[in-house]
Amino acid sequence: MEILDTILENASQPLYALTLLVALIKYPKYYTTPLKYFPILLMYTFLTELLGYFTKHYEVFHISIFSSFIRHNVIIYNIYNLVFFSYFFYVYWSYIDHKKYKKYIIFAAIYYLLVSLINPFFQSFKLESQVYSYLAGAFAILICIILFFMEHRNSSKKLDYRFTGIKWISIGLLIFYLGYAPIKASRFYNYTYQLNEYVHIRRIHLSLIVLMYICFIIGFLRMKRKFWI
Structure with missing residues (x-):
């Protein structure tokens, strides 16, 4: 298990970089879609992880607001989560055509933003992970993903499933948030x-x-341009 743990502990940054590289290579296939900003988000993710690592482990990178709490770097991730969730609200709102579903996505986004505004009254935005905000965002994104699959359930595009990048991205997000949201909650409880x-x-x-x-x-x-236009 030590070998597995070592691989997992060191896999994230290379995976971020590889995903970004593939996204840039395939960019001509989707530059006219709502995912055209996705490489920027991937780059932001990669830089956030690097900055978070260095501010935690190397004193020279400590952020001034953490002078009394030198091992705290959560503000970096709190800001990142706001950007990440907001971007995917935009993506799913853009990809979904059903008017009622689009309204649900707007409500989900408003719900997330309201919780994000309230959360700092209970947890310091600078020094503590915004757990309530994160869980609200995870729940809202899962709702968006479910709505997306519901709309495409009976669509002719279903035949093009294996070629559609947004569906694979949705599968990835679905797997992660279904698994990690309970972990986040349990860690907060512990x-x-x-x-x-x-x-x-x-x-x-x-x-x-x-x-x-x-x-x-x-x-x-697996992306092919004709399925993105």
């Missing part, structure tokens, strides 16, 4: 009540990240 974390939680978390990005890569590799 932290609140000072309980030990189950030994395999970290392993499951990292595996979910790997699966999600593999789905992203498959989506880009």
Whole structure:
């Protein structure tokens, strides 16, 4: 298991970079779609992870607002989550044609933003992970994904399933948030009540990240332009 743990612990950054590379190579296939900004998000993800790592492990990179809490780097991820969830609300709103479903996505986005505004009153935005906001975002994104698949369930595009990048991206997001949202909640519970974390939680978390990005890569590799226009 030590070998597996080592692989999982060191797989994220290379996967981010590989996904970004594939996304850039395939960019001409989807530059006219709502996913045209996705490479920017991938680059932002990669840089966020690097910055988070360096601010946590190397004193020279410590952010000034953390002078009294040098190992805290959560503000980087709190800002990132706001950008990440907001972007995918836009993506799914753009891809879905059903007017009622589009309204549901708007409601989901408003719900997430309201929770994000309220969350800092209970948890410091600078020093604590915004758990309520994150869980609200995960729930809202899952709703968007379900609506997307519901709309395409009886569509003729169903035959083009294996070529459609957004569907593979949705599968990746679905796998990750269905698995990680309970982990996020359990970690918050364990932290609140000072309980030990189950030994395999970290392993499951990292595996979910790997699966999600593999789905992203498959989506880009199987992408064909005619299915995106």
